[in-house]
Amino acid sequence: MRRLGVSVYPNKSSLEEDKRYLSLAAKYGFKRIFTNLISIDDNSLGKFKEIINYGRSLGMEVIADVSPEVFKSLGIYYSDLKFFKDMNLTGIRLDLGFTGNEESIMSFNPYGIKIEINMSSNVKHLENIMAYAPNKDNIIGCHNFYPHRYTGLSRKHFIKTSKEFKKYGLRTAAFISSPNATFGPWPINEGLPTLEEHRYLPIETQAKDLFNTDLIDDVIIANCYASEEELRALGGMDKDILTLEVDLIEELPQLERKIILEEVHVNRGDISEYLIRSTQSRVKYKDYDFKLINPRDIKKGDILIDSSSYGNYAGELQIALKPMKNSGRTSVVGRIVDEEVFLLDHIRPWQKFKLEFSI
Secondary structure (H helix, E strand, O other), X not given: XXXXXXXXXXXXXXXXXXXXXXXXXXXXOOOXXXXXXXXXXXXXXXXHHHHHHHHHHOOOEEEEEEOHHXXXXXXXXXXXXXXXXXXXXXXXXXXXXXXXXXXXXXXXXXXXXXXXXXXXXXXXXXXXXXXXXXXXXXXXXXXXXXXXXXXXXXXXXXXXXXXXXXHOOOEOEEEEOOOOOOEOOXXXXXXXXOEHXXXXXXXXXXXXXXXXOOOOOEEEEOOEOOOHHHHHHHXXXXXXXXXXXXXXXXXXXXXXXXXXXXXXXXXXXXXXXXEEEEOHHHHHOOOOOOOOOOOOOEOOOEEEEEOHHHHHHOOOEEEEXXXXXXXXXXXXXXXXXXXXXXXXXXXXXXXXEEEEEOO
């Protein structure tokens, strides 16, 4: 099951604002909370406990970032996690890990506290933990976020490290960034995504991309506070199937509109480098006369439906992956919104997807 999460930083905000935010997130179906205990001290301990308990009362998991220094400063021994149980935490995220053996021992804690491993660094540490035979049910993974522009992960590295965690069947998470948010745990505020290429994208597009990798189970908004509109949009999205936003030409016939917006599309397995092809509409509506509409030359991201002058291809829906010369038999009926065109490059053979009208 794929889930959404938010972050709160009680030492940077007021309890009232944090509670309001968590209530909104829970209203729209968010199930996880991330917070940061790395800078906790005796003065802020009570505030953290109150917001953690409030989140848990809303039915949300709470996982807190810690480090070996936190263990040392609070007098916690890795073989006894009662302190975190008493804080009512679901899990602890080890931003900086131990040697591997300690993580393995922690995974057998009697409280069922999840031990979340940093996914963004060298995967050799994960292999080391696994060599010590941990309780895999209590081991999960989460990527870093990056407040400084140009420091976020490359897609290549993100995919490589995420695959290593998935190889062991572990639950995974990564962060997205709200353009409406104004702060995070650190003084720098240039967004807080995991992937650098996400930094200035709409928040829903970031989430679609992460879920579409099939490598991330939980997507967490890293900075505070996302708007209610953003929370609503994320809460309402289909997390299990990629849904791309489209703009359609005016006066589009009803059947063509129905094909675009009401069908579940399937990218053919015999893939083309020029087109994503969804072919069931040409079978379903083979007796329909598809008129030629707007036969201009084709750009990447254009949505196409072949006219009846294309014979057996009539009614086939396609999405352009490259610029092409129009044969004069293909209708250009709309296009994927500009910020989501890049997602076309990551649609796999036989992958299902939907198209929805951009509001």
